[in-house]
Amino acid sequence: MPHGSFSTGESRTVEPLFPYGWTDEIADLFAPHGEAGSVLGRIVRVDRGRCDVVVADGESVAVVHADTGPVADPDPTRMPCTGDWAALSVSAAGTYVQALLPRRTAVIRSSASQRSEGQLLAANVDTVAVAVSLAVEPDLGRIERFLALAWESGAQPLVVLTKADVAEDADRVREEIEQVAPGVDVLVVSAATGEGMDVLAACLNGTSVLVGQSGAGKSTISNALLGRAAMEVQQTRGDGKGRHTTTTRELLPLPGGGVLIDTPGLRGVGMYDAADGLQQVFSEIDALADDCRFRDCEHVSEPGCAVLEAVEDGVLLQRRLDSYRKLLRENRWIAARSDARLRQEQLKNLKQQGKEGWANMMAKRG
Incomplete structure (x- = not known):
């Protein structure tokens, strides 16, 4: 036009x-x-x-x-x-x-450059669908990262286990992921056979964004939902990792209503001011922490730590606590870097304003 x-x-x-x-x-x-x-x-x-x-x-x-x-x-x-x-x-x-116009929600990760900047992936979304391939053993830590990103956006997360037609034990994987995804639906689907695709389509109301690693089958799922080959599809490599097929984020209307945003595969999913999202993903640790002796307990070696006691009693998995600590440290580091960068920018602006003020004053005198 x-x-x-x-x-x-x-x-x-x-x-x-x-x-x-x-x-x-x-x-x-x-x-x-x-x-x-x-x-x-x-x-x-x-x-x-x-x-x-x-x-x-x-x-x-x-x-x-x-x-x-x-x-x-x-x-x-x-x-x-x-x-x-x-x-x-x-x-x-x-x-x-x-x-x-003001955004209702925003999906943001830290930039891949390790700088204290955010990268906006999608705006005004209602559902963040995290695609996870069943063709390989899932990385639970990475899924927790995606879920923290999704919760922090203000949208509702959804885990979509793709390639069910090649899975050895899809039910086992689904149960494992449900344990690390409190409050999140976990669907098993196959674009090849159509398994679960009707349920997935029903869950994608409003605006949905599909995120995940390369090779997770996002473009194949998108094409199945759209009813046409809108996105290019490539075969995954022999090690189960994918090739980047989608190169830009694109919004497309779905036949049954709503719109879908497909995104390029994400190799890195860095935290970016995701404290609330982490609290949602690790809600059981947050609940246990209420019974710790100290309010500022770091759950490392403090006496009276209810979280450590839960690990010893087998109520909480050590892997889950380790993942929580790792993501929390990363989020705090990014937040500290962001604050420092903001202070530097403010100081730079003040200096520039001062120079302009002196220049204007000298011009008036001249």
Whole structure:
């Protein structure tokens, strides 16, 4: 759709965006922008500073290409992302994202560079579906990481055990994962045979994002849910690890309603200010900690530690406690680095403001 070829302003109907998650709440948030002549759209893809945005076009929808525009921000978590609702400015000069509407939820991990920055994976999602392949023995620690990320986002996590057709004992794996996923449904599915796919489709209401390692079968699951080969699929390697098939996050409408965001495989799932998410994932440790003698108990060697006593009594697995300690340390490290970086940026801004103030004063004297 070429720039400027569609109408703008309040008279514009947005009902065609209903399949993409449009609600009365979105309409209210957008109203001030609409009065100023902006166009409402939902970002379906972001790639190298350019956005594909679905907008209403009469009684149908169209995809427009937009620059990130003035919302560009040094903080990656405030940049436009797949799933964002946006106010677009349209003119003869082009189309750009003028503003992002407030996000209900946001899936954020720490950047792969080990810097204290966050990477936004998806916005305004209702369900975070964690894909785990049954073709290999699952890494419980990695699943706990994904679940912490999902809980922290504000969305509801869901674990999807894929490739049930090649699993040796799917029920055993499901029971194992249920033990590390309190409050989370765990589904066993196979895109090849159709096992469990109807249940999965019923669970994906609103906006869902599919996350997991490369080779977990996300693209195959996406194609089965969409009813067409929308995503490219590659065979996994001999060691069970996958090749990156999906290279960008893309939002696609599902036939039965709702939308699905497929994501590239994630090799690293770093914590990013995920204290609440960790509390949800390790809720049994949090409950045990209420009976510790000291409020600030670290559950390492303190006397009267109810968590350590639970390990000794066989109520809590040592692996579970070790995983909790590891993720908690990592989250604290990232939080400390983020605070330090924020202080440095504030100091830099103050210094810059001081220089500009002196320059202005000298200019007035001159």
